Amino acid sequence: MKDKFVITxxxxxxxxxxxxxxxxxxxxxxxxxxxxxxxIVAKESGYCKEYFEKFxxxxxxxxxYFGFDNSxxxxxxxxxxxxxxxxxxxxxxxxxxxxxxxxxxxxxxxxYDNVINVFVHGKFEFRRKRAVEHxxxxxxxxxxxxxxxxxxxxSYYKYYTDSTxxxxxxxxxxxxxxxxxxxxxxKLIINFVxxxxxxx
Numbered sequence: 001m002k003d004k005f006v007i008t009x010x011x012x013x014x015x016x017x018x019x020x021x022x023x024x025x026x027x028x029x030x031x032x033x034x035x036x037x038x039x040i041v042a043k044e045s046g047y048c049k050e051y052f053e054k055f056x057x058x059x060x061x062x063x064x065y066f067g068f069d070n071s072x073x074x075x076x077x078x079x080x081x082x083x084x085x086x087x088x089x090x091x092x093x094x095x096x097x098x099x100x101x102x103x104x105x106x107x108x109x110x111x112y113d114n115v116i117n118v119f120v121h122g123k124f125e126f127r128r129k130r131a132v133e134h135x136x137x138x139x140x141x142x143x144x145x146x147x148x149x150x151x152x153x154x155s156y157y158k159y160y161t162d163s164t165x166x167x168x169x170x171x172x173x174x175x176x177x178x179x180x181x182x183x184x185x186x187k188l189i190i191n192f193v194x195x196x197x198x199x200x
Contacts, residue, residue: 004097005197006115007189008105010157010165013149014127014135016182017120021101023186028193033092034101041084082160102153106170107161116196118189119171126178 007024011017018034025032082104089108092098093115100109106117122130128146131137137145157165168174173192175185193199 003197004093004095004114005193006093006097006109006112007099007193008109008115008117009099009101009120010104010106010118010171011102011120012122012127012166013146013153014129014131015120015122016130016134016177016185018101019134019182020118020120020177020186020189021099024189024193025099027186027190028097028099030097030099031092032099032101033089037085037088037100037103038081040088041081044084044088104157104161107157107163116173116189116193117171119166119168119174120177120185121166121174122176122178 007021009017009021009024011020021034022032085103086108089100089103089105093100093109093112106115109115124143124146128142131146132139132142154165157163163170166174173189175188177185180188
């Protein structure tokens, strides 16, 4: 592939967005960055990955500011992680074709012209069942977990981008996997990418 391109996949919890991102990367033989971003950021920062995991795609809370130390000019961990991932996403997008899952990558790359932004969503019950079957969430708490993670992702996106998570105008493609299924969603995205970048 002569020209570099990037696919960002934003996703409701349980919709299959992570799987779609990984399989797109496999199809195009390019890297997929999801939790991998945390590993890279942690390594570059000298922290363990677990330190940042608890802040990953979580909204900023007012109490977080009590951790801010003006004397040493250290940002709260939430901000550190967002800024480091933001810069890393831009750096990687300049260097190689790749797929980014979540982390407001569509916003980080909003001024790039070689990016296709995808939003993956689905009906609640479909996503709740997938959370149990594919993410190991206990049946009795699955509904609350799906609602909680969706709320966190929406708040995170709103806080750092001042835009609405899932708003159609932020994406090139929006797909309901509860209606068309994971396989068809992947095929549609591949077709879109191949036609746009003349890879056929």
